[in-house]
Structure formats: C-alpha cells, structure tokens
Amino acid sequence: MSSIYFTLFCLFYYVEPGSLGSMGTPTGCPASLPPINLTTYGSSCLQFNYNHTFWEEARNSCLSDGGDLLQIRTRGLQQFLERYLVSHTGEKTGFWFGASDKDNESQWEWISGDKTMRYSNWQDGQGTRAGPHIPDSDLDDCALMRVDYGFKWYDVPCRNKFLKYSYICQYVQSLPADNCPPNLSKSDLYTYGGFCLKVHYGNYNWDEARHKCRQQGGDLVQIRDSGMQHFLQRVLSGQRSEEDGFWIGASDRESESNWIWASGDPRMSYSNWEPGQGPSQSGFLFASGTLEDCALMRIYDGFRWFDYACSNSFYQYSFICQYGIVHKTTTSTTYETVGDIIG
Incomplete structure (x- = not known):
C-alpha cells in the first residue's frame, strides 16, 4: 500500500534522480528550498541539484537561495559525500563544487575567498597536482568532483557547452x-x-x-x-x-x-x-x-x-x-x- 501512495506522490511532484530517501526539509535548512535532495552535515545543509548547467550558473543558483557552492574542506565531508552519493544519486559524471583558480592561474582557492586549501582530493595532474604549466590549462578554472573517477577532483572549463554538470549547494543551518x-x-x-x-x-x-x-x-x-x-x-x-x-x-x-x-x-x-x-x-x-x-x-x-x-x-x-x-x-x-x- 505504501508504494501506491509513493507513486501517487510522484505523479504530482517530480523527483529528481537521487532524491529517493531524501524527501522533506531537515531541521535548520532554509524553508525556501524544495523539500527534496536535501541532507545535513555538521552545521551545513546540503542540496543536490541534478539539472546540468555551467559552473557560474550553478553558483548563482546557490547564491539566490542564500547559500553557495559546496566547499569540501575536510576528508570527513569528502567521505560523507561519497557514501551518500553511492546510495542516492543517479548522476554518472560529476558535481560542480566551490573551488576555482579564476583569479590567479594555478592558485586554487575556495569561493569564500579563503586561499588556504588544507584538504584536497585532486586527481594526479589536476588542480594543485598539475604538472608544468600548459597554455590550454588557463581555461580549466573550475572544480568538478567526478563520480565516474572515484570522486576525484578535476579542473575543467567553467563554461563550455559540452561540459554541463550537476552541482551541490551549501547552506548554513539556522535555528528558530x-x-x-x-x-x-x-x-x-x-x-x-x-x-x-x-x-x-x-x-x-x-x-x-x-x-x-x-x-x-x-x-x-x-x-x-x-x-x-x-x-x-x-x-x-x-x-x-x-x-x-x-x-x-x-x-x-x-x-x-x-x-x-x-x-x-x-x-x-x-x-x-x-x-x-x-x-x-x-x-x-x-x-x-x-x-x-x-x-x-x-x-x-x-x-x-x-x-x-x-x-x-x-x-x-x-x-x-x-x-x-x-x-x-x-x-x-x-x-x-x-x-x-x-x-
């Protein structure tokens, strides 16, 4: 019987891939967010967005709701994301997150302006683990976590019509x-x-x-x-x-x-x-x-x-x-x- 009710719910409210088991708004998450694809980690509310877009459009979407692209600052958060996405997501390629070297080539920093990136999970040859400077790398200014490559981080162009991905927004949990x-x-x-x-x-x-x-x-x-x-x-x-x-x-x-x-x-x-x-x-x-x-x-x-x-x-x-x-x-x-x- 419960499966029938769930089917009826889906007819009236489209659920993006990966949202099964993540319906409802967790305590402290902004009430303005759609009540799907939400989870919490520490004092942050995380929203997984499965509409493929460019990095800058993804960030603007997060900012418009009072958040920003996710900053993966610890190994604990990285491992949490891996566990969560393995069991929840239908995304096969990757997720944009909040790191960039747009301001200074090869100097990767968090979008908050913090230049101290104590934790990272770059694939060899990517981001801060890139080798000698290659002119074409000047276009690879935005960070992507690749689901299909063990959740390693890659630097890719921020805006390329062939490179549109899902993204993760991060919001601060608030109390009443x-x-x-x-x-x-x-x-x-x-x-x-x-x-x-x-x-x-x-x-x-x-x-x-x-x-x-x-x-x-x-x-x-x-x-x-x-x-x-x-x-x-x-x-x-x-x-x-x-x-x-x-x-x-x-x-x-x-x-x-x-x-x-x-x-x-x-x-x-x-x-x-x-x-x-x-x-x-x-x-x-x-x-x-x-x-x-x-x-x-x-x-x-x-x-x-x-x-x-x-x-x-x-x-x-x-x-x-x-x-x-x-x-x-x-x-x-x-x-x-x-x-x-x-x-």
Whole structure:
C-alpha cells in the first residue's frame, strides 16, 4: 500500500534522480528550498541539484537561495559525500563544487575567498597536482568532483557547452528565533547559522549603532562569507524603511587601510567592497580616506560595502546587530559569544 501512495506522490511532484530517501526539509535548512535532495552535515545543509548547467550558473543558483557552492574542506565531508552519493544519486559524471583558480592561474582557492586549501582530493595532474604549466590549462578554472573517477577532483572549463554538470549547494543551518536572547524583540529578528541578526531602522552614526548593539550583548554584524551576505540581501531587499544603507561591523580606525572586524579579528577572507572602497579607498568628500573609517552596506549599489566617516552628522543610517544563539538547558541558559564562527 505504501508504494501506491509513493507513486501517487510522484505523479504530482517530480523527483529528481537521487532524491529517493531524501524527501522533506531537515531541521535548520532554509524553508525556501524544495523539500527534496536535501541532507545535513555538521552545521551545513546540503542540496543536490541534478539539472546540468555551467559552473557560474550553478553558483548563482546557490547564491539566490542564500547559500553557495559546496566547499569540501575536510576528508570527513569528502567521505560523507561519497557514501551518500553511492546510495542516492543517479548522476554518472560529476558535481560542480566551490573551488576555482579564476583569479590567479594555478592558485586554487575556495569561493569564500579563503586561499588556504588544507584538504584536497585532486586527481594526479589536476588542480594543485598539475604538472608544468600548459597554455590550454588557463581555461580549466573550475572544480568538478567526478563520480565516474572515484570522486576525484578535476579542473575543467567553467563554461563550455559540452561540459554541463550537476552541482551541490551549501547552506548554513539556522535555528528558530526562539533561540535568540530573550531581551530582543521579535520584530526584524532573523537567524543565520549560529547567529541572531537584528535589524534596527533609524538615523545613527556608526559609533551610536555599535553602542546600541553592545548594550544588548551583541555587536555590529560581521559578514564573513558570501552566504550571510546574500541572506541579508534577500531579507533587506523587501524592506522599505531604509533607502540608503546599513552600518556593519568593520573598521580601519586602528590602522589606515587595514580593515578588521569589530570583534578585533583582522582576518577578512571574505569582503564585498565596492571598487575603490575599503582597502583601496583614496578619499571622496575628504582630501584622503583617512577619516572614512567605518563600513556601510549600501542598498542601491548592489549591497556592496563602502567606507564612511564613523561619527559625521551627515552619515546617519540604519544598522544590523549580531548576537550569539541561546543554549537552553533544563538548569540554565547560556549565550554563545559573538566570534569567528563563519568564514
């Protein structure tokens, strides 16, 4: 009888190859995702997409839902994928994932901007295991995990009409807003991964905005990966209260052009600066950029980041605070600190 119900379900909802046994949305995965071909690994939600496309189109698809192409950073994740795909997939060739040497030939890095690739599974002669430089290899800039070659990684052209493949998206698992600190109002409150994000509308300079965040036990948001950036873009694109931008938690006050996060962490492996802003700022309203020490995410410039004066009465905007999640136990409640978790 159960097989009959399953058949009826498939008549109304087409299931891609490999989705058998993976229906439904796992806890913490974005509710906007179709409830098929989903699984979880650690704090990540993984979605297997079986429509063959180019690498860049695959990445844009992931980004549009607030994620990015999967970054296979550990042997454990590689082995998990191999086990999962052996039992679930109908894909016979390969899957795009999130590594590329488009920016610097032969210098492979993760799409988050992290250049440290401590783990890899390249086939001999591929990627970082390639031999002497071959001119044709300049076109092989995107990473593919080949199912038909023992799940080894290959470098292939990002866009070739004969080379279209499936792909894997990665999303940060989020908790319900009930896991946010109880002193926060529920309006304009969101979760992303292990963080609660509170959007505050109004006119504040950067110092005032940060003070308000810290008063409630948080800090200005630190956008450490493309997933959080695109998540905020989706959330903020629908609002109408702020027309210009939102303060975020980055500054170069301590050392000009050396931008760090508000937490004091100098590692900024991901950024979304407008060209000529941030580390490459040469000044705009002032003779130099030395007074423009605080970061603003501008709405009408594609949510790119700009550096503005921190305490100028002409620069007053809304802001976003970031808080740690609340760990609820039967005996006590603890708060996870705001720190270097994502990125």
